[in-house]
Amino acid sequence: MLDVRDVHVHLAERLVLAGVQFQIEAGEFVGLIGPNGAGKTTLLKTILGLVTPDLGQVLVDNRPIRRGNPAIGYVPQKVHLDPDTPLRGRDFVALGLDGVRWGVPLPRRSRRERVERALGSVQALTYADAPVGRLSGGELQRLQIAQALVGEPRLLLVDEPLSNLDIRNAHEVVRLLHELARSRGMAILLVAHDLNPLLSALDKVVYLARGRSMAGRTDEVMTSESLSRLYGYPVEVMRTRGRIVVVGGPDMHLVPPEAADHAGLGEWEATTP
Amino acid sequence: MMYLDAFVHSPFWHSPQVWHALFITTSAGVVSAVVGVFIVLRGQSFAGHILTDVGATGASASFLFSINSWYGFLSFGLLAGAGMEALGKRTRGRDTATGLVLSFFMGLGALFLFLDTRVSNTADVTMSVLFGSVFTADPNTTPWLIGTSAATLLVVAAIYRPLLICSIDAEWAQARGIPVRWVGLLFMLAFVVAAEDSALAMGALLSTAFLMGPAAAGVRIAHRIGAAIGISALLAVMAAWLGVGLAYASYNWPPAGRGYPCSFLIADILFMEYLGAGMAARWRAHIRRLGGKRCT
Amino acid sequence: MHMMGVLDTLHLWLLPSGLLTTLYMWHAYVCGTIVALTATLVGYFVVLRGVAFMAHSLPKIGFAGVAGATVLQVPPLVGLLTFNLLGGLVMSTLSRRGRRDVVTALTLVLALGAGELFLTLGQAYGETAYALLFGQIVGISGPQVGQTLAVGLVTTGLWMILYRPLLFVTVARDQALARGVRERLLDNLFAILVGLVCVMTVPVVGALLGFSLLIGPVATASLVTRRGVHTLLLAGALGLAAIWLALLLAYDSGWPVGFFATTIIVLEYKVVYIGRWVKTRRALAI
Numbered sequence: 001m002l003d004v005r006d007v008h009v010h011l012a013e014r015l016v017l018a019g020v021q022f023q024i025e026a027g028e029f030v031g032l033i034g035p036n037g038a039g040k041t042t043l044l045k046t047i048l049g050l051v052t053p054d055l056g057q058v059l060v061d062n063r064p065i066r067r068g069n070p071a072i073g074y075v076p077q078k079v080h081l082d083p084d085t086p087l088r089g090r091d092f093v094a095l096g097l098d099g100v101r102w103g104v105p106l107p108r109r110s111r112r113e114r115v116e117r118a119l120g121s122v123q124a125l126t127y128a129d130a131p132v133g134r135l136s137g138g139e140l141q142r143l144q145i146a147q148a149l150v151g152e153p154r155l156l157l158v159d160e161p162l163s164n165l166d167i168r169n170a171h172e173v174v175r176l177l178h179e180l181a182r183s184r185g186m187a188i189l190l191v192a193h194d195l196n197p198l199l200s201a202l203d204k205v206v207y208l209a210r211g212r213s214m215a216g217r218t219d220e221v222m223t224s225e226s227l228s229r230l231y232g233y234p235v236e237v238m239r240t241r242g243r244i245v246v247v248g249g250p251d252m253h254l255v256p257p258e259a260a261d262h263a264g265l266g267e268w269e270a271t272t273p
Numbered sequence: 274m275m276y277l278d279a280f281v282h283s284p285f286w287h288s289p290q291v292w293h294a295l296f297i298t299t300s301a302g303v304v305s306a307v308v309g310v311f312i313v314l315r316g317q318s319f320a321g322h323i324l325t326d327v328g329a330t331g332a333s334a335s336f337l338f339s340i341n342s343w344y345g346f347l348s349f350g351l352l353a354g355a356g357m358e359a360l361g362k363r364t365r366g367r368d369t370a371t372g373l374v375l376s377f378f379m380g381l382g383a384l385f386l387f388l389d390t391r392v393s394n395t396a397d398v399t400m401s402v403l404f405g406s407v408f409t410a411d412p413n414t415t416p417w418l419i420g421t422s423a424a425t426l427l428v429v430a431a432i433y434r435p436l437l438i439c440s441i442d443a444e445w446a447q448a449r450g451i452p453v454r455w456v457g458l459l460f461m462l463a464f465v466v467a468a469e470d471s472a473l474a475m476g477a478l479l480s481t482a483f484l485m486g487p488a489a490a491g492v493r494i495a496h497r498i499g500a501a502i503g504i505s506a507l508l509a510v511m512a513a514w515l516g517v518g519l520a521y522a523s524y525n526w527p528p529a530g531r532g533y534p535c536s537f538l539i540a541d542i543l544f545m546e547y548l549g550a551g552m553a554a555r556w557r558a559h560i561r562r563l564g565g566k567r568c569t
Numbered sequence: 570m571h572m573m574g575v576l577d578t579l580h581l582w583l584l585p586s587g588l589l590t591t592l593y594m595w596h597a598y599v600c601g602t603i604v605a606l607t608a609t610l611v612g613y614f615v616v617l618r619g620v621a622f623m624a625h626s627l628p629k630i631g632f633a634g635v636a637g638a639t640v641l642q643v644p645p646l647v648g649l650l651t652f653n654l655l656g657g658l659v660m661s662t663l664s665r666r667g668r669r670d671v672v673t674a675l676t677l678v679l680a681l682g683a684g685e686l687f688l689t690l691g692q693a694y695g696e697t698a699y700a701l702l703f704g705q706i707v708g709i710s711g712p713q714v715g716q717t718l719a720v721g722l723v724t725t726g727l728w729m730i731l732y733r734p735l736l737f738v739t740v741a742r743d744q745a746l747a748r749g750v751r752e753r754l755l756d757n758l759f760a761i762l763v764g765l766v767c768v769m770t771v772p773v774v775g776a777l778l779g780f781s782l783l784i785g786p787v788a789t790a791s792l793v794t795r796r797g798v799h800t801l802l803l804a805g806a807l808g809l810a811a812i813w814l815a816l817l818l819a820y821d822s823g824w825p826v827g828f829f830a831t832t833i834i835v836l837e838y839k840v841v842y843i844g845r846w847v848k849t850r851r852a853l854a855i
């Protein structure tokens with residue numbers, strides 16, 4: 001389905017991706033994990049054709065990618081909407097269906113039903129008629145997922161959907177996406193800082209650090225040897241009570257444990273070596 | 274040598290109008306250039322434009338009551354500035370509501386100008402309010418204008434550092450214990466004086482050139498604020514002198530020998546300076562990239 | 570008897586003699602209607618995209634165009650089209666490099682300076698400048714009505730074509746880009762759209778006040794409704810009411826139409842704003 005081959009990307013004289021390589025099959029639920037600035041968003045943009053790789057290539061269905069491929073759905077990391085945007089949630093979702101096409105949309109039954117179904121699949125029907133600018137971060141997140149789903153993509157790229165959500169809602173969204181992957185045979189690539197809320201659902205992990213990647217089953221990737229090789233210095237992966245904790249990774253000294261807990265960050269970033 | 278001689282002894286220097294024009298444009302230019310850097314940083318050029326539009330309403334009213342137009346500019350400008358400050362948020366290009374409420378003043382200005390033409394039976398008022406007339410300005414205003422400009426520069430110098438912090442991140446400034454409200458108020462005062470001084474020199478419609486042009490060029494070239502302010506002031510003075518000189522010379526120019534408007538000349542020079550600054554910045558980045566490549 | 574007097578006065582005031590029999594008033598009403606409706610359509614995106622400053626600047630740029638046309642003795646429409654479309658394109662092109670508000674301001678003063686030069690060269694001081702800046706209703710000719718109608722139709726057509734992708738790229742830029750929306754093309758076409766509206770507003774309400782017609786009704790409408798269609802309908806109605814009443818008052822008083830149009834639009838906004846404020850107050854009190 002998706003084949004990323006040895007991708008190198010420069011952004012403003014900096015090598016952000018230096019040989020990223022992995023594959024995703026239809027129906028797989030894959031986590032893209034890595035510290036801040038590892039290049040996760042850049043990788044998604046490369047898959048979408050918004051960033052051209054300097055070296056290597058990306059294939060979707062064995063064909064080189066092109067911008068605007070309707071088979072790929074995208075939920076970006078940050079959205080900004082003015083509080084008084086004159087648009088209902090429903091209209092926002094409908095843009096994902098045919099927002100690219102020229103002309104004024106005609107109100108058609110089939111169109112309305114598809115939007116309704118997408119809204120239903122993310123349980124957003126209760127606020128479908130509210131103005132989008134007034135929704136909470138989590139509510140807007142669901143609408144964004146619905147907007148991506150309504151185009152019926154076969155590959156869904158989701159950038160950090162969990163950072164806006166409380167623990168219960170995070171689990172809820174993960175369950176939802178997991179179910180979508182199962183029921184529709186849709187491949188999902190989900191970006192996250194913290195692996196733990198995803199552990200039970202993931203089929204596969206792509207770990208990104210220092211511009212390079214390590215891909216495979218969770219228990220293959222999340223070991224001390226493979227991550228140490230990736231980082232280029234020794235880190236330790238520990239498993240305690242069903243959680244995975246990486247000790248010795250970057251940006252660890254920045255966050256004291258209690259502040260990290262307070263901010264809802266995973267233990268993984270909080271633990272001091 | 275001969276040209277220099279002709280230049281020094283040109284009647285240009287012996288005309289009191291020319292000297293007034295030079296004083297007015299230079300002082301308005303310098304104060305606008307300095308304040309303008311902060312306006313660019315704060316993204317407030319729409320607010321600046323609004324201030325002078327409202328000032329124009331005041332100027333039109335002042336003609337109606339035969340008062341010096343500078344008082345009209347300044348009083349209405351202060352009113353508009355106070356209004357924007359009271360709304361409590363920065364007026365940016367996005368800001369529809371503020372723009373709308375203040376466009377009411379433009380409507381009022383239309384009415385005043387209309388009544389002006391009725392009263393005076395000439396339409397020159399429209400031209401002088403909207404496009405300025407440095408050569409025929411009332412000489413009594415010149416000292417006032419220079420005085421307020423100097424005072425404004427002093428105010429900006431006094432609040433320079435807190436203002437900088439407030440302009441970059443107001444919340445952070447508040448957390449650091451800077452009286453954000455006061456700094457904002459003082460800056461608004463400086464902003465109004467700069468905008469209205471340059472409105473008097475350039476006319477209400479073209480004053481934005483002085484307010485934005487040199488500052489935008491300065492910010493593009495320099496990476497440090499101090500340098501940006503210096504370059505900006507220098508560019509403003511250059512444009513002012515060159516503009517007045519050309520306007521003086523243009524009485525012999527084709528097609529009509531009626532003289533080219535001074536504010537038009539200054540505005541165009543400023544625009545060229547801005548484009549030149551952009552090119553300089555790009556050129557330097559290019560050089561730097563080449564240099565960087567060679568090192569690695 | 571007394572009643573009759575009041576009615577007569579009212580009649581005289583609402584339907585002053587000559588209002589419906591004067592040809593230029595008919596022209597003004599037709600043009601005003603077209604202008605108000607198209608301004609609403611485009612204003613919707615102006616408010617949504619937050620480009621009030623651009624909408625404020627383009628009509629003023631159109632003024633320079635007319636002044637230039639007078640000097641070169643070509644039809645004003647040519648000057649308006651050239652300056653507005655060029656101005657819009659320059660703004661949208663340059664603002665990809667520099668800061669948008671700075672670029673808008675500088676493009677504006679460049680065009681205004683040219684306008685001033687044209688006025689000086691053409692010796693078209695005073696009256697002409699005044700009419701261009703603040704609008705006049707006496708001078709609208711039959712062919713001008715035809716021109717306004719034609720430009721209005723083109724604008725509406727372009728608006729309808731752009732509607733969906735423009736909305737998409739405005740409210741969800743990243744998704745739209747990922748789906749293949751061409752942002753640069755849309756930016757330029759949108760600038761042309763605003764330019765076209767200004768081509769229509771400048772001759773009727775004047776360069777300085779076309780801005781309020783563009784954003785006022787939409788800003789007012791979006792205070793009360795958050796649905797695109799409702800916003801458009803309400804804004805259209807508000808804009809029409811404002812321009813019709815302004816034309817009537819201008820005819821009655823001989824004062825500039827732009828003054829009345831702006832005042833009415835701002836009043837509409839204020840009334841709705843205060844009304845909404847009172848309503849939320851009540852709701853809180855209960």
Ligand SMILES: Nc1ncnc2c1ncn2[C@@H]1O[C@H](COP(=O)(O)OP(=O)(O)OP(=O)(O)O)[C@@H](O)[C@H]1O
Pocket residue numbers: 011012014016034035036037038039040041042043077
């Ligand atoms: N347009 C750009 N120009 C230059 N550098 C960029 C650009 N966009 C991103 N970068 C740099 O590329 C690196 C990777 O950025 P990216 O946004 O992909 O990180 P990320 O993994 O998504 O981080 P986060 O977890 O914070 O979202 C960062 O160091 C960033 O500074």
Ligand SMILES: [Mg+2]
Pocket residue numbers: 040041042077159
């Ligand atoms: Mg990211």
